[in-house]
Amino acid sequence: MNAASSGPRALTLRILRSSPTEGIAPHWQDFHVEEAEGMTLFIALNEVRETLDPALQFDFVCRAGICGSCGMLINGKPGLACRSLTRDLGALITLAPLPVFELIGDLSVNTGKWMRGTAERLETWIHSSQEVDLTAVETPMEPELAEAIYELDRCIECGCCVAGCGTLRMREEFVGAIGLNKIARFRLDPRDERSDDDFYQLIGDDTGVFGCMSLLACHDVCPKGLPLQTQIAFLRRKMAASGA
Ligand code: SF4
Ligand code: SF4
Ligand code: FES
Secondary structure, eight states: OOGGGGOSOEEEEEEEEEETTTTEEEEEEEEEEEOOTTOBHHHHHHHHHHHTOTTOOOOOSOSSSSSOTTEEEETTEEEEGGGOBGGGSOSEEEEEOOSSSEEEETTEEEHHHHHHHHHHHHTOSOOOOSOOOTTSOOOOOOHHHHHHHHHHHTOOOOOHHHHTOHHHHHOTTOOHHHHHHHHHHHHHOTTOOOOHHHHHHHHSSTTTTTTOOOOOHHHHHOTTOOOHHHHHHHHHHHHHHHHO
16 A cells, blocks of 8 residues: 555644643643644644643744744654654654743743743853944944854754753753853854853853763754854863863
8 A cells, every 4th residue: 555545644642741730740641633734743733722622731933943932852852843744753742841941831831931040140141341322333243253153143942952951950050052052152252341261150160061961962952953062062172271
């Protein structure tokens, strides 16, 4: 029998349900949907919510891999549900919320709280003694440098690298690949007047770049393909020189 005559697949979405606010302990629940052409997990989950269980919690905003809100464990691996085609997965798909982050319910987690905390801890904003003049013409930047900064700014804060990080499971103060990537981004920015010694104060210990075990799950799961491996290795060399 060829694939065309076998008809649409019957998919089972095995979802880890829970609700901390209602005291519902984590448990697996199966939902069955018929696969459609070009179906993503976003479409499948919406079908479950519309036709089988309106109480199912999960987050989506853009459906296009831009907002970062649909991160979840897909067959045990962090990924974006809106960018995951069911045809690339088996007929049984397990879905669970990203670990590390505060659980809201079912597949929904509070990534924003973790991201805010890390941004405050690492002071991820431009530190400059210059007065800001909103009427001034923007200072030009070399296109190569602007491109290098943009490359690191592509992070959508989906939390997949955080959820895949072994160090973060053991040490919750660890800033993760996303935190290290942000430091690398501000280190590149000529408008930021911080020195490597200043950055060392922020990430020069085992909650920062020296806590990273370099197994690179972060790099493997990042849906935006950020160069996390290169940035972590580069920062480690720079911070080792700064602390010497
Ligand atoms: S390489 Fe470092 S930041 Fe990336 S997952 Fe491993 S421990 Fe975490
Ligand atoms: S670095 Fe990649 S995996 Fe981590 S939050 Fe940003 S986009 Fe997501
Ligand atoms: S819904 Fe925005 S990244 Fe998936």
